[in-house]
Amino acid sequence: MSGPSTSTTSTTPTAPARRRPGLFRTAWRFGRTKVGVVLTGLIVLIAVAGPFVAPYTPTEFVAKPFETGVDGALFGGDNRGRDVLTRFLWGGWTLLLLAGSAAGLGVAAGTVVGIIAGYRRGWVDDVLMRANDVLLAFPQLIAALLVMSIIGPKVWLIVAVIAVSHMPRVARVIREATRKVIEQDYVKAAEAIGLPRWRIMTVEILPNVTSPLLVELGLRLTYSIGVVAVLGFLGMGLQPPTADWGLMINENRQGMSIQPWAVALPVSAIAVLTVGANLITDGLSRAAIGIDRGVEK
Amino acid sequence: MSGNENTENVESTEHTGVEGAGGRSVRNGETVLVVDGLTVIGRPSDVEIISGVSITVKRGEILGLVGESGSGKTTLGLSLLAHCKRATEIVGGQVLVGDQDLAGLSERGVRQLRGRAVAYIPQSPASALNPALRLGVQLREALHDDSLSNGEVVERVREVLREVALPDDDAFLRRYPHQLSGGQQQRVAIAMAFVGRPDVIVLDEPTTGLDVTTQAHVLETIRSMTRDYGTAGVYISHDMAVVADLADDIAVMYRGEVVERGRAAEVLSAPQHSYTRQLLMAVPLLKTSGHEEAEPEEEPLLRVSGLTAGYGRTQVLEGIDVSVSRGECVALLGESGSGKTTLSRSVAGLHHQFTGEILFDGVPLAASSYRRTAEQRRRVQYVFQNPYEALNPRKRVRDQILGPYRHLVGRPADPDGVVAEALERAALSASYADRFPEQLSGGERQRVCIARAVATGPDLLVCDEITSALDVSVQAEIVKLLRGLQDQGMALLFVTHNIALVSNIAERVAVLNRGEIVEYGPVGQVMSSPQHEYTRALIADTPDFELSFPGAPERLGMDSGDRVVEG
Numbered sequence: 059m060s061g062p063s064t065s066t067t068s069t070t071p072t073a074p075a076r077r078r079p080g081l082f083r084t085a086w087r088f089g090r091t092k093v094g095v096v097l098t099g100l101i102v103l104i105a106v107a108g109p110f111v112a113p114y115t116p117t118e119f120v121a122k123p124f125e126t127g128v129d130g131a132l133f134g135g136d137n138r139g140r141d142v143l144t145r146f147l148w149g150g151w152t153l154l155l156l157a158g159s160a161a162g163l164g165v166a167a168g169t170v171v172g173i174i175a176g177y178r179r180g181w182v183d184d185v186l187m188r189a190n191d192v193l194l195a196f197p198q199l200i201a202a203l204l205v206m207s208i209i210g211p212k213v214w215l216i217v218a219v220i221a222v223s224h225m226p227r228v229a230r231v232i233r234e235a236t237r238k239v240i241e242q243d244y245v246k247a248a249e250a251i252g253l254p255r256w257r258i259m260t261v262e263i264l265p266n267v268t269s270p271l272l273v274e275l276g277l278r279l280t281y282s283i284g285v286v287a288v289l290g291f292l293g294m295g296l297q298p299p300t301a302d303w304g305l306m307i308n309e310n311r312q313g314m315s316i317q318p319w320a321v322a323l324p325v326s327a328i329a330v331l332t333v334g335a336n337l338i339t340d341g342l343s344r345a346a347i348g349i350d351r352g353v354e355k
Numbered sequence: 356m357s358g359n360e361n362t363e364n365v366e367s368t369e370h371t372g373v374e375g376a377g378g379r380s381v382r383n384g385e386t387v388l389v390v391d392g393l394t395v396i397g398r399p400s401d402v403e404i405i406s407g408v409s410i411t412v413k414r415g416e417i418l419g420l421v422g423e424s425g426s427g428k429t430t431l432g433l434s435l436l437a438h439c440k441r442a443t444e445i446v447g448g449q450v451l452v453g454d455q456d457l458a459g460l461s462e463r464g465v466r467q468l469r470g471r472a473v474a475y476i477p478q479s480p481a482s483a484l485n486p487a488l489r490l491g492v493q494l495r496e497a498l499h500d501d502s503l504s505n506g507e508v509v510e511r512v513r514e515v516l517r518e519v520a521l522p523d524d525d526a527f528l529r530r531y532p533h534q535l536s537g538g539q540q541q542r543v544a545i546a547m548a549f550v551g552r553p554d555v556i557v558l559d560e561p562t563t564g565l566d567v568t569t570q571a572h573v574l575e576t577i578r579s580m581t582r583d584y585g586t587a588g589v590y591i592s593h594d595m596a597v598v599a600d601l602a603d604d605i606a607v608m609y610r611g612e613v614v615e616r617g618r619a620a621e622v623l624s625a626p627q628h629s630y631t632r633q634l635l636m637a638v639p640l641l642k643t644s645g646h647e648e649a650e651p652e653e654e655p656l657l658r659v660s661g662l663t664a665g666y667g668r669t670q671v672l673e674g675i676d677v678s679v680s681r682g683e684c685v686a687l688l689g690e691s692g693s694g695k696t697t698l699s700r701s702v703a704g705l706h707h708q709f710t711g712e713i714l715f716d717g718v719p720l721a722a723s724s725y726r727r728t729a730e731q732r733r734r735v736q737y738v739f740q741n742p743y744e745a746l747n748p749r750k751r752v753r754d755q756i757l758g759p760y761r762h763l764v765g766r767p768a769d770p771d772g773v774v775a776e777a778l779e780r781a782a783l784s785a786s787y788a789d790r791f792p793e794q795l796s797g798g799e800r801q802r803v804c805i806a807r808a809v810a811t812g813p814d815l816l817v818c819d820e821i822t823s824a825l826d827v828s829v830q831a832e833i834v835k836l837l838r839g840l841q842d843q844g845m846a847l848l849f850v851t852h853n854i855a856l857v858s859n860i861a862e863r864v865a866v867l868n869r870g871e872i873v874e875y876g877p878v879g880q881v882m883s884s885p886q887h888e889y890t891r892a893l894i895a896d897t898p899d900f901e902l903s904f905p906g907a908p909e910r911l912g913m914d915s916g917d918r919v920v921e922g
Contacts (some may be wrong), residue, residue, distance in 0.1 A: 243745040
C-alpha cells in the first residue's frame with residue numbers, strides 16, 4: 059500500500075500521462091480504414107504512375123475499333139482503335155485532380171461559412187444559412203448540367219460548380235460542430251481578454267472542429283469522384299480526345315458486348331476508388347465519435 | 356459528529372415506519388451485506404481498480420464510503436450490484452447479500468435480485484430517469500414483481516411516494532421527469548430504489564448536484580427510509596462533511612483499497628491512516644467566529660452599484676451593490692439560479708445585458724469586454740468553474756498561458772520565463788509547459804487556468820465556483836493557492852455556493868438569493884449573527900462536524916493564522 063502523496067505546496071510532475079491517440083491513429087486501428095487506404099492507394103498509384111508506364115500515347119491507333127486479341131495491346135482497342143490499357147492509364151489523373159480540387163475548395167468554403175455562421179449567430183447566421191438553403195434546393199447533378207450547357211464544358215467550371223454544390227452541405231455540419239465548441243469556456247476565456255473574433259475563429263474554434271472536417275472531406279471527395287465521372291460520361295466533362303475514365307465509359311459503351319474491357323476497366327477503377335474513399339471516411343468518422351465526446355470527466 | 360436537526364425541514368412527517376416495510380420483519384443490527392476480498396480489474400491492462408476490499412454493513416445502518424475521484428469507490432458501489440463498467444471484471448472475492456453470493460451468480464440470476472435484494476441510486480437523477488416515460492410507468496417498472504396484482508403494484512407505488520414526501524395522486528404519476536425539480540427527481544430515484552424493499556441500497560453521491568437546503572431534505576429522507584426499512588445503505592461520497600453527518604460506519608478508500616474502516620465517531624475523532632487525516636483536514640469547516648475585521652478602504656478597486664441584469668425579458672439580478680478593495684477577498688454566496696455567475700460575468704465583460712455601473716479603479720467599465728481597454732482587460736481576469744472546459748484541448752499549456760499574455764501585455768522577451776513564472780505562482784513546475792490539457796488532472800487543469808489568469812499580472816481575479824468540480828482535497832490546495840495570491844496583493848471576487856468555504860477564505864461576503872443581495876458584510880459578522888432568514892437556513896443546512904483528533908487545528912491552509920505564501 060503506497061502512502062498518500064503529501065505534495066500540497068508544489069506539485070511535482072509525475073511522469074506525464076501519454077496523450078490519447080489522435081484521429082488518424084484511432085482510425086488506423088479499424089480494419090476498414092486499412093482496406094480503404096490500400097484500395098485508394100492502388101487507384102491513385104495507377105492514375106499517377108500510369109502515364110509514365112503506358113506503352114503508347116493515348117491518341118495512337120494500334121488496332122481496329124473494338125478489336126481484341128491484338129499483339130502488344132493487352133486489353134485490345136477502343137471505339138477508334140486506340141489502346142485501351144494506355145487510355146486507362148492516362149485517364150485517371152484528370153479525374154482525381156478535378157475531384158480533389160472540387161472537394162477541397164468546397165470543404166474550405168463550407169468551413170469558413172459554417173464557422174462564421176455558428177460563431178456570430180444572429181442575422182449573419184440567418185443570412186448565410188438561408189442562402190445555403192437556396193443552394194441546397196438545386197440537385198447537384200442537374201445544376202452542374204445546367205451551368206455546363208449554358209457556359210460550355212470548361213475544366214474550371216466543373217470544379218467551381220461541384221465546389222459550390224458541396225459548400226452548403228459542409229457548412230451545415232461545421233456550423234453544428236462550431237456551436238458545440240463555443241459553449242466551452244475556453245472560447246469565453248478568449249472573449250474575456252478581448253481576442254479579435256477572427257483569431258478566436260481560427261485559433262480556438264477551427265482546431266477543435268477538425269474531426270468532423272476530415273470526415274466531411276472524405277465524404278465530399280467520394281461524391282466529387284462520382285459527379286466528375288458522371289459529367290464525363292454525359293459528355294459535359296472533359297472533351298475528346300482526352301483520355302478520361304468517365305469519357306471512356308461513354309465512348310465505348312456501344313461495343314460493350316464485343317469489347318468489355320474498355321468499359322470494365324474505368325468502371326471498376328471508379329468503383330474501387332469510391333469504395334476505398336468511403337471506407338477511410340467511415341473509419342475516420344468512427345474514430346471521431348470517440349474523440350469528440352466533448353468534455354471528458 | 357454533530358447531527359443537524361433537520362426534521363423541521365422535512366415536509367412530511369408521516370413515515371409509515373414498520374408498516375411501510377410491509378410483511379418483512381425488520382431486524383435492525385443484523386449484518387446483511389458482506390463484501391470479502393473483492394478484486395476488480397480493468398481490461399486489457401489487468402490493472403487492479405479495487406483490490407481485496409472487505410466491508411460489512413448491518414440492517415438499518417449506513418456505511419459511508421469516502422475517497423477522492425479515481426479511488427475506485429464507484430466501481431466498488433457498482434460491483435455490489437454485480438455490475439461492471441465496460442472493460443472491467445470481478446476476478447476475486449465475494450459479495451454476500453443475505454446469504455447469496457452475487458459475484459458468483461449468472462447475469463440472469465443477478466437481474467432477478469437487482470431492485471429487490473440490491474438497489475442503486477445514481478449520482479445524477481436527471482440522467483437516471485427516462486425522460487420519455489411517465490413517473491408512474493418508471494416506478495411500476497422498478498417493482499418487477501410478478502406475484503403482485505396490478506392494484507397492489509399501484510398501491511405500493513403510492514405508498515413509497517408518500518414515504519419520500521412526494522404527492523401520490525394520479526396527476527403526479529402522469530408527470531414526466533422534466534416537470535420536476537432536481538430535488539424531486541432525486542426523491543423519485545430514491546422511491547424507485549426503495550419500492551422493491553431491497554436489503555442493500557447503494558447511493559452514489561446522490562446529493563452532489565443539489566443545493567444545501569435540498570441536500571439536507573434528501574439526506575433526511577435517506578436516513579429515515581433506511582432505518583424504517585431495515586435496509587443496509589452504502590453511501591458513496593467524496594464529501595467528508597456529508598458522510599460525517601449521515602453514516603454510522605465509515606470506510607475510507609484510497610487507490611482501490613480500504614485504508615481505514617470503523618464506526619463514524621471513531622474514524623472522525625481518532626483517524627488512524629494519514630490519508631484519512633488529510634481528507635478530514637481538507638474539508639472546510641464552517642467558521643462562525645475568529646474572523647479578523649478588515650478596514651474598508653475609501654476608494655475600492657471594484658465598485659458595482661445599482662446593477663440590474665437579465666437574459667431577454669427575464670430579470671436575474673436586481674439592484675446589486677458590491678465593492679472589492681485591493682488585496683481583499685469578497686465572496687458571492689448563493690445557490691444555483693441565484694444570479695451569482697451572471698454577476699461575475701458582468702464584471703468580466705462576458706454578460707452584456709445589464710444596467711447600472713461597474714467602476715474599476717474609479718473608471719467605469721464598458722459592458723462588453725471588446726469595448727474595454729486592453730489595460731482594463733489585463734487587470735481583471737476570470738477563472739472558470741469547470742477546468743475541463745476552460746482549456747483549449749488542442750493547445751499546449753505553454754500556449755494557453757502565452758496567448759493572453761501576447762494579446763494583453765505584448766510579445767515577451769523571454770517567453771519561457773513568463774510561462775515558468777506563471778506556473779510557479781500556480782504551484783506547478785515549469786515542466787508542465789509542454790503538456791496538453793488531457794495529460795493533466797482536474798486540479799492541475801485548474802492550476803493552469805489560474806496560471807493563465809495571473810500571467811498578465813491582474814489586480815482583480817474573478818473566481819467562478821472554481822473548486823466545485825474538484826475533489827475536497829484538491830479544493831483545499833486551490834484555496835491555499837488563492838490565499839497566497841491574495842497575500843501578494845491581488846483582490847479576489849470569489850463566487851461559490853459553499854458557505855463553509857466562504858467562512859474560511861473571504862473577508863466580506865454578499866449573500867445572493869433570487870437575484871438580490873439579502874445580506875452583505877464582514878464574514879465574521881454574517882457568520883456569527885446572520886440577520887436574514889435565508890442566511891440562517893444556509894448555515895443550518897450545511898453539513899458540518901467537529902475535528903477533535905490531535906493536530907486537527909492545523910487545517911490545510913484553512914486557518915487564517917496559517918497563511919502560507921506560495922513561492
